[in-house]
Amino acid sequence: MSLLVETDYGTPASCADEQVTLTIDGKSVTVAAGTSIMRAAMEAGISVPKLCATDSLEAFGSCRLCLVEIAGRAGTPASCTTPVAPDMVVSTESERLAQLRRGVMELYLSDHPAGPASSECELHEMANVVGLGEVRYGHDGANHLAAAKDESNPYFTFDPAKCIVCSRCVRACEEVQGTFALTIQGRGFASKVSAGTPVDDFLSSECVSCGACVQACPTDALIEKSVIALGEPERSVVTTCAYCGVGCSFKAEMRGEELVRMVPYKDGKANHGHSCVKGRFAWGYANHHERVLTPMMRESIDQPWREVSWEAAIDRVASEFRRLQEKHGRLAIGGITSSRCTNEETYLVQKLVRGGFGNNNVDTCARVCHSPTGYGLRTAFGTSAGTQDFDSIDQCDVVLVIGANPTDAHPVFASRMKKRLREGARLIVVDPRRIDLVRTPHVKADYHLALRPGTNAAVLNALAHVIVTEGLANERFVREFCDRDAYDFWAGFVADPKNSPEAVSAISGVPPETIRRAARLYATGGNAAIYYGLGVTEHSQGTTAVMALANLAMVTGNIGRPGVGVNPLRGQNNVQGSCDMGSFPHELTGYRHISDGAMRSTFEAVWGRKLDAEPGLRIPNMFDAAIEGTFKGLYVQGEDILQSDPDTKHVAAALAAMECVVVQDLFLNETANYAHVFLPGSTFLEKDGTFTNAERRINRVRKVMAPKAGMADWEITLAISKAMGFEMRYSHPSEIMDEIARLTPTFAGVSFDLIDRLGSVQWPCDAKAPQGTPVMHVGGFVRGKGNFMVTEYVATDERTGPRFPLLLTTGRILSQYNVGAQTRRTENVVWHDQDVLEIHPHDAEQRGVRDGDWVRLDSRVGATTLRARVTDRVAPGVVYTTFHHPETQANVVTTEYSDWATNCPEYKVTAVQVSPSNGPSDWQRDYERQAEHSRRIAKVAAE
Amino acid sequence: MVDDKLVMMANQIGRFFVPQRLADPVAAITDHLRKFWDPRMRAAIVAHLEQGGADLDDPVRQAVRRLKEAEAKK
């Protein structure tokens, strides 16, 4: 495969319905009204010279190379800024145009380094196109050739000498990313690209390192350091980012067997050519020296690891698991799959557990993030998934963001959202913390409901109260599409004065008038869409709150068309997929309960094994059972449960109580400190498969290099299964997907072939929707009638009191991802090298805590220490931290409380105390010692 | 310890279903326990009921009783 270069049409596509026919260079061309002449020409295969135009940005008209002649019009208008008109006759080539283009190019080259440029430099390409020979101005005039490079960003450099001041970078920062970090400083000849203020460089500026400017730059002025270091790429493979649930498509650009850079793919349906600092740049972990590339095992966790062969390791896993089942029963072992893994890998793990282990003790890390979404949306609408595609945001008039921080956690979608907000859509943010979206350049929330952590359901009920009691309900929608009796009962419930904004204000701390206004805006502001994250689900009433969101969408008729809907923002790349793949203990693929005998028998027929009809253990239940002594062996694929699950001490005790813990991962993660067998995993670059993003879009993951440890993850699971006597036969992950499609009605039409053909596909994909389904519940709900559930607010048992007077809530930061296993092993640590505790100045003052001080964070289950950041982003009484660094282990303090329906942990509410500290807590010290001890690797020859 | 946790979890489930528009909220609670709790958890809560069922809310207690009956029938 060669290097893939997408066609650049110069200006964005027009979405007008009206068609216009014109003539360009004698060719008749028909395009949508509003299309630029430049794009119309390109669509007809006529390429007009250009430098400042690129189709991800609005036309700008500054380079003046794309001039054309139009019959009957004076002058030589720029084809990028001139829209087509009916019967227009355009010439893109003439002696006059050639002369003008050469004239402009001569000026460019009079202030540009003479040396060699990369093959991507459009300036040099255009110089050839316009046929410029000599620069008659000479090279001794004023110039910018001696300007200093800015190499402050760890991933790219800016060389002003090579800059042609086309503003593509500035415009990309504004239009695509929406950060407004770049500007043109100075005027006329002195104009130059500047990050932030004149004293800033790229690193110290507001730049979020999304790479949009590097992407947009037509010359080598902005270029990836990896390209400078490794050389220009030679071939590309289109694949899918393995970070968050946006699921951006990327071109992995290779030189030989080495990855040179990741470039966002323009035809990617989720990202349309945009990226963030993680997907674009933070892939260095794949080559990190700490990556384990050889299987290892040991008899007990106080021993050092021994490197062994794959055969020895797999045999050990199988024999131990068999031994434990013989000794402690069939239910004594289980498996955990991860949302980091592909659909195919996840499917295999649950198949191994159900078919090979003979029980249903399989769960996924979605348990601890979005399991309430599955339960809640299925109950209300009939499908355990978000209702929209990302493109839907372009038609949205009111955005309601609750319990999500898109600019940090879903940055590429956040940029789309910000663009729509800059176009005039209104914004309601419901979050205890003042997230960036509340106020960011050219975006300001109309209402920020800064509620107390744990009161989502109450506030959502109050919003519904206003809608119902002020007559704002969409009666027509409810009558046509919803269960009338359920609605009437629910309407009676929310209308109760206990759910009024006035009553809820006392619980939530949100002023009643703010709730009323927000409700009116949501109900009457046009297309209103809800975007939510783990701030909704990770509560004792997570499922209730998801249902409350569904109720809001239904009562206002905001469901079943573009621009509306209820949209979970998935934290990890394959949260949606891992749930779809039947990795929850109670259900098989496509969310079908394991007790359904007819359905179960179809699996039994294909798998050749009898399946248990009883639900298995969920992750927290596994820990409890391990401590109780009935659960002894665990196969963990790609998840670091010790760092990511709540109440770390409890998890550590559970792991320590097991006799065989098998960890399959890239690194010796925290869980591996309690493991007996370590199986080296493969990165997303080293295997084939699919990820399903937050919009139900199934994207291909394509192998760009051989697995560094010799086996792809799916092959490891096959080997374990075979060793346990349950042989599965697949020669390629595509065959796994074929089996999934055969067994899962919503996936019936899915195959690798189809995805390769369409680029990606959104399930449901079946005979009725062979191209997939961008928007769900159009013309009626999947379950029949929309179901209103009563969402009574029940306060969590986690309460503040004299000992623990503050509420801790947790979240993510842009540069780091989840437990940080990958991002901590990249240059991203430049931006965030430790977790800090945000605390309000009032609370800090009371405790004698100053900005930057070490503080101790205590809850009833544990204590940790970290540095304080004094800020009014959080309200008094609330503190906030991230959970990216194992040194901090924020989960040492989170508790065992969980969602009523799904046991999703209540990460977002922990009663804590903060006090000045001068060093790590006892637990941190003990843990550090244990981890260090446990990570030892004995350097002896493999057996 | 584990019993306390199961009791708390069961009561949480009860608090969701009791206010719903259902002819028989107890049945809904039983159904939820059947569908989402692994057999040893169900056995543990049934055993807890048999030992007096301390701290179980009333509808939940009824639901666990029905669960016990259903399990016995199997």
Added chain:
Amino acid sequence: MRLFVPRDAAARAVGADRIAMALEAEARRLGRTVEIVRTGSRGLFWLEPMIEVETPAGRIAFGPVMPGDVPALFAADFGARHPLHLGRPEELPFLKRQTRITFARCGITDPLSLADYRAHSGGRGLERAKSLGAAKTIEEVTKSGLRGRGGAGFPTGIKWKTVADTAADRKYVVCNADEGDSGTYADRMIMEGDPFVLIEGMAIAGFAIGATKGYIYIRSEYPDAVRVMERAIVLAEAEGLLGAEAKFDLEVRVGAGAYVCGEETSLLDSLEGKRGQVRAKPPLPAHKGLFGKPTAVNNAISLATVPAILAEGGEAYAALGFGRSRGTMPIQLAGNVKHAGLFEAPFGLSLGELVDEIGGGTHSGRPVRAVQAGGPLGAYFPRALFDTPYDYEAYAARDGLIGHGGLVVFDDTVDMARQARFALEFCALESCGKCTPCRLGSVRGMETMDRIIRGERREANLALVEDLCRTLKFASLCALGGFTPYPVMSAIRHFPEDFNRPRLTAAAAE
């Protein structure tokens, strides 16, 4: 006794304030009661400070008055025997030859007296517009043939109709008073001398196109104009001519010193608080202007002419003029000219008449060699072209432009190669930096012109400048780069001898 002393910045620059003070002091000393009315300027700058006294026979002018002249003026009882006595100003040939429509009140009334304004027929235009309705108002302006006085000469009525026909929840009127052309001062004079006519013109525009908000964008170098306009707006609001009742608000915004912000799209960016940078057109401001809404951007003189057009009817205005240039133009004579000042007349006067007869030749007394018409980016006209009639099309036919109505006169000591270089230097200084030809071409042009002046490879470098000018003219994004070739090429074409003579610098270097 009522005395009239201009408050116009040009008059103040030559001492009008000191004259006013001296008049007051002398009257006090003599125990006489005088009322001093500060008016705008009549626009006869070689006579400033020109003061007037009210007499039963009308106003009598004296000028130029120095403070030392004041006691003698009183002593002569402001009579004809005083040597500075000019008689009735209307009878002065410079004024008598004019047809004052836009500047009818300028220099006569107290600019900040609405009563005075009304007493001199102010306000009738708006009244008539209201009685005609919006559509008919636009028709009337279209019928008048009024073209944009900022320089582009686009028919004002058609622009207004485009804005009126564009549906939007909000529209704007923007007055371009960023008068940056060298040798021009008409905008300044009207704002300082008759601000209410501009306010009335904008109110009519707002009414016609459906805008409820207007901005007057004034260059920062006009502090007097800013003060007068702001005060006039307050007075107009107090009388209900502006504000909620009138459904029209006005606001003054002050520029930040960039010439290019006189270009309408840069002006809009500047008004929005952004870096003053040219926007590509389309979209036209009439479709998508200020804050993305349909906007009528009109020059101050265009807007100040509208009330008279409405009051007297479009046809009356259209009856004046030449060819497709209808009505009158306030022509501003400047530079090395004997009678520098504002001369409002119907289009059609020849350049020779304007410079030699009305302007009276050069101030230095030497022969006129060149006239730059239309500002720093206008062409230089040699005597050979002095038959050119004052008309948009006639000037364009001779590779020139009338622009905002400025004429800058040079005598025979001018070095046209330096003037050509100056045009490129001006372009380099004022370039916003957006488009390549202007950003880089202006500097390269300057460097190349320096080589020509130094006598280096003259032929080749002149050819290069000609190529560059073609690139600038056809490839620039706006008129700054696009018009820079006018002064450069006209200097080379009409004064080739200046580009091929031994240089003193070259001699000195030896």
